[in-house]
Structures are given as structure tokens and as C-alpha cells.
Amino acid sequence: MNTVATKPLLLLAALVLLGTSACSTLRPPPAAEARPGRYDHMMNATIWYQRAPEARALYHQAFNIARAQLPALIAQGDNRPKAVIVDIDETMLSNAPFEAQEILEGRDYSDAFWRDWTQQARAQATPGAVEFSRFCEAQGVQVFYITNRAQEEHANTLRNLQAQGFAFARAENLLLREETSSKKDRRDKVAERFEVLLLLGDNLNDFADVFEARGDDWGAELVERYRHEFGKRFIILPNPMYGEWEYSLYGSHNRSDAEKSAARRNALQGFRPVSEAAPAP
Numbered sequence: 440m441n442t443v444a445t446k447p448l449l450l451l452a453a454l455v456l457l458g459t460s461a462c463s464t465l466r467p468p469p470a471a472e473a474r475p476g477r478y479d480h481m482m483n484a485t486i487w488y489q490r491a492p493e494a495r496a497l498y499h500q501a502f503n504i505a506r507a508q509l510p511a512l513i514a515q516g517d518n519r520p521k522a523v524i525v526d527i528d529e530t531m532l533s534n535a536p537f538e539a540q541e542i543l544e545g546r547d548y549s550d551a552f553w554r555d556w557t558q559q560a561r562a563q564a565t566p567g568a569v570e571f572s573r574f575c576e577a578q579g580v581q582v583f584y585i586t587n588r589a590q591e592e593h594a595n596t597l598r599n600l601q602a603q604g605f606a607f608a609r610a611e612n613l614l615l616r617e618e619t620s621s622k623k624d625r626r627d628k629v630a631e632r633f634e635v636l637l638l639l640g641d642n643l644n645d646f647a648d649v650f651e652a653r654g655d656d657w658g659a660e661l662v663e664r665y666r667h668e669f670g671k672r673f674i675i676l677p678n679p680m681y682g683e684w685e686y687s688l689y690g691s692h693n694r695s696d697a698e699k700s701a702a703r704r705n706a707l708q709g710f711r712p713v714s715e716a717a718p719a720p
């Protein structure tokens with residue numbers, strides 16, 4: 440058995456208590472000082488996200504699927520006004536420069552560090568995201584941005600969405616974190632007035648609260664149970680850099696770098712014991 444979360448509800452509670460900004464929900468408290476190399480394990484994932492054309496293609500693929508679903512969903516719908524719900528970070532905007540900066544400086548997440556980035560309001564739209572928002576607008580479907588960024592980030596987040604040219608980049612369509620990082624209440628609030636046709640996100644928790652308690656298998660069984668929703672009502676975007684899955688990996692916010700490194704090795708599933716896998720002389 441590896442060091443995965445065995446008490447997902449407790450971990451969720453911890454997440455709620457610790458919840459700060461969108462990225463911070465998975466980050467330990469700030470370290471006293473930067474340590475070069477401490478985030479090198481994130482390098483491949485971040486380079487892939489920033490530079491691999493496959494990552495770009497996956498975004499286009501996801502938004503193309505979302506667009507293809509929409510006309511039929513509108514036609515099948517009831518008389519209520521229509522909406523889609525989207526996450527912001529690593530769904531509509533890319534914070535890869537922030538992740539890259541963490542690696543380059545060997546510097547832990549902190550609210551101040553995160554705000555250094557978000558207050559600049561210069562996160563780029565993910566590939567296809569702006570066009571998707573405008574397609575929704577043309578179809579008469581509102582876009583609601585539900586994010587776990589903090590209320591203090593409201594103005595800068597709105598400014599960033601507007602600068603990138605997103606449709607519905609206005610206060611009434613932007614729902615930031617309130618008391619809890621769970622997005623259920625905010626989704627319900629939108630659903631009181633709109634028929635929600637699609638949900639888009641890079642985190643399973645962006646789709647339904649059932650994914651908030653993932654279990655010992657990291658949520659694999661849940662994904663199988665809801666597999667027919669993916670590419671239908673649930674449109675998932677790629678994010679190998681961070682996510683709720685790290686709770687399953689580390690089981691706590693308070694692991695040392697050495698413990699986290701060991702947890703990563705324990706999580707790998709090889710095909711034979713490492714002692715038998717020594718390189719040939």
C-alpha cells in the first residue's frame with residue numbers, strides 16, 4: 440500500500456479549512472526560504488503543459504467536443520435559459536508561468552507569491568477557450584466562471600478575463616470561492632436560474648461533488664462509474680502540474696520534501712521489483 444489518502448472526508452475537510460486560492464488548495468504552507476531544485480519533479484509536467492503541441496491539441500479537442508455537444512443539448516433542453524459552467528485556472532486561463540516560476544526559484548506556494556502573479560492579470564487564455572466562450576454567446580448560452588480564486592482576486596481575475604476577450608467576463612458571471620472550496624453551492628446557484636448544459640474543468644471536483652470523496656483508489660472507480668459523462672456533459676482539460684489528485688498522493692499538506700519524494704516513488708507502478716531492475720553491466 441502506498442501513502443494515499445485513506446480518509447478522504449477528513450482530507451476534504453482539511454482542504455476546506457486550508458483552502459486559499461485556486462492553486463493553493465493543494466499547496467503546503469509557505470517555506471521560510473527558497474531551495475533550488477525542490478520543485479524539479481514538476482519540470483517535465485510544466486514543460487509539457489507550456490510547450491508540447493500535444494497539450495495544445497488536447498485543449499482544442501476538448502473545446503471542439505464541447506462545441507459539438509451544444510446544439511443538440513440546446514434542442515433537447517427545457518424552456519429555461521441555458522448556461523455552461525467553466526473553471527478558470529488551467530481550464531480557461533493558463534497559470535503555467537506561475538508553476539514555472541516556482542520551479543525556477545525553488546520557491547513554495549504562498550498567497551503572496553500567487554497574488555504576485557494574478558494581480559498582473561496577464562494569464563493567457565488556454566487554446567480554444569475564448570472562441571468557445573464566444574461560441575456559447577452566439578448560441579444564446581451564458582458562460583459562468585466558477586473558480587476557487589479568493590474574493591480579493593475578483594477585480595484582477597475579471598480584468599484578466601476581459602483582457603483575453605472572453606464572453607461574459609462580467610461580475611455577475613464570475614463566482615469566486617466563498618466559505619468553502621467545494622463548488623457545489625455555486626453550481627446549484629447557477630442551476631436555480633439556468634439549465635446547465637455542460638461543465639468544463641481540469642479537476643473532477645469541477646463537475647460534481649461526488650468526486651470530492653475519492654477513496655483509496657484515488658477516484659478511479661468514480662471515474663468508471665461516470666465514464667459516460669466525459670465528453671458529454673463533463674469536458675475535462677489536461678493538467679499534469681497540480682490538482683486534487685495530489686491529496687491522494689501525499690495524504691497531507693504537511694509532508695517534508697523527503698516524504699513527498701518517497702511518496703512519489705511509492706505511487707509508481709512498475710512491472711517488477713526495483714531490486715531486479717538494475718541496469719545490465
Ligand SMILES: [Mg+2]
Nearest residue numbers: 526528529641
Ligand atoms: Mg482548475
